[in-house]
Amino acid sequence: MRFTRDHEYIEAGGDLATVGISEHAQQQLGDIVYVELPALGATLKKGDAAAVVESVKAASDVFTPASGEVVAVNDKLGGNPSLVNENAQGDGWLFKLKLSAPGELDGLMDAPAYAEYLKTVE
Amino acid sequence: MKGIWAPMSELQITPLHALHREAGARFAPFAGYDMPIQYRDGILAEHAHARTRAGLFDVSHMGQAWLDGPNHESLARACEALCAADLVGLAPGRQRYTQWLNDDGGVIDDLMLNRPEGADGRLNMVVNAARKAVDYAHLTQRLPHAIRLTPRPERALLALQGPSAAAVLARVAPGFETLRFMATKATAGLEVSRSGYTGEDGYEISLPAEDAERFARRLLQEPEVALIGLGARDTLRLEAGLCLYGHELTEEIDPVEAGLSWSIAKRRRVEGGFPGAARILAALASGPNRRRVGLALEGRAPAREGAEIVGPDGAAIGVVTSGGFGPSVGAPIAMGYVEAAFATPGTVLGLVVRGKTLGAKIIPLPFHPHAYVKG
Structure with missing residues (x-):
């Protein structure tokens, strides 16, 4: 699992990757009441605003950590957006990508590096 | 994010x-x-x-x-x-x-x-x-x-x-x-x-x-x-x-x-x-020319402060001043100002959120009944 400085994660197996927000991000946002997901088949470029996670207080853009085509979205979040609070880095995933440039992940932080990074932003 | x-x-x-x-x-x-x-x-x-x-x-x-x-x-x-x-x-x-x-x-x-x-x-x-x-x-x-x-x-x-x-x-x-x-x-x-x-x-x-x-x-x-x-x-x-x-x-x-x-x-x-x-x-x-109104949204997506309110023909008629999820209501709600002609409860309007127009209806305030003890 790799992380961005904006608190998204991406977990890749081959050229298929799952994207969501980090455990830290869900804690910071608090109760999540709505998630807007990208359209299936959409082509995203790394850094594009791909989804929106809305807490009680505010809407936050989720930027895709890598480029690719959206091949799945987490339909369970429509009826149960709090899944992101319960398990952000598991059942609360947002969308899956067919990566067009898997090398983009090399520039992202691994879990220990992200943990170090969090110490600097708190 | x-x-x-x-x-x-x-x-x-x-x-x-x-x-x-x-x-x-x-x-x-x-x-x-x-x-x-x-x-x-x-x-x-x-x-x-x-x-x-x-x-x-x-x-x-x-x-x-x-x-x-x-x-x-x-x-x-x-x-x-x-x-x-x-x-x-x-x-x-x-x-x-x-x-x-x-x-x-x-x-x-x-x-x-x-x-x-x-x-x-x-x-x-x-x-x-x-x-x-x-x-x-x-x-x-x-x-x-x-x-x-x-x-x-x-x-x-x-x-x-x-x-x-x-x-x-x-x-x-x-x-x-x-x-x-x-x-x-x-x-x-x-x-x-x-x-x-x-x-x-x-x-x-x-x-x-x-x-x-x-x-x-x-x-x-x-x-x-x-x-x-x-x-x-x-x-x-x-x-x-x-x-x-x-x-x-x-x-x-x-x-x-x-x-x-x-x-x-x-x-x-x-x-x-x-x-x-x-x-x-x-x-x-x-x-007045405009009135503060309560808005109930059709879907699950909240509309936030600043969202434009549009009439049935898509013309701007107002703006959201507070919006979010109403925990006791169990749905997204908003308050805003609309031109007086559109302020009647039951009026169907649109709220523009991230370029999309969400359906909304004017409903009487408050969204959740007051429980003041007036003795």
Whole structure:
């Protein structure tokens, strides 16, 4: 699992990757009441605003950590957006990508590096 | 992702800051204060707690001040020159909601005025934290010299809100629980009024800053009481259809547009003599051009402050001033201003969110029924 400085994660197996927000991000946002997901088949470029996670207080853009085509979205979040609070880095995933440039992940932080990074932003 | 609360420096703190930290508060800057937005349980749980038991809010950031004059009549007349409330008729031990108005009839701030029991020439004022400096400068400039404004930064302010508030107060500070709605009483340093900003029954309690933490801890020993942050304070007041300065109220908005005509006294409508009277009396007589309305959204996506409101033909007819998820309503809700022709409950409108138009319907305020105990 790799992380961005904006608190998204991406977990890749081959050229298929799952994207969501980090455990830290869900804690910071608090109760999540709505998630807007990208359209299936959409082509995203790394850094594009791909989804929106809305807490009680505010809407936050989720930027895709890598480029690719959206091949799945987490339909369970429509009826149960709090899944992101319960398990952000598991059942609360947002969308899956067919990566067009898997090398983009090399520039992202691994879990220990992200943990170090969090110490600097708190 | 962005939009996560960021810490800021040089913020003021309230006397309960240490208690908030101990309770696991997440802080954010609000009106120059480092304020608790939520505690460990989160906004939804805190909101539900205030609706079902008793929530304790630290609102010590708000501006408390005395207005003093030679006697009640002259003090009230001087203040009536700056607002549209009946203050001459405000009885001892009673509280009134009003707005300081600018000369165009716009709202400088909305506030509570209490007339202490036994006082002849004192009003106790509570104004919004973000407007303290503006209010005090305005009052100092516009009130006659015989009227003295004395800010009371040495006071803390707590709100105890919810259906269990009266029972809790009867145990912790007996004697206040029987106050009527919008009544006020002072004993032994505590100044208590039966009012609030949640739509629930409850009290606002002013006390010396140095006593605030001890008193708050005492309240928190009661099983019904939990700390509630500003996040839930906002969802509670939104569901209760109450205005928040800077959102539903600004210097450009008059009280009639804001749906606050009930706070303009009958005598003042006849006599006039308040700032912006021409505009406000015209709006009362023939209706305002725009009105504050409640909006229920069709889907699950919330619309936030600033979202454009469009009519059936897609033309812009207004703007959202507060919006989000209503925890007790269980759906997204919003308040905003629309052209008067579209303000009738049942009117179907659109809210533009991230380029998409979401269906919405105007519904009567409040979204969640008030539970004031009017005795």
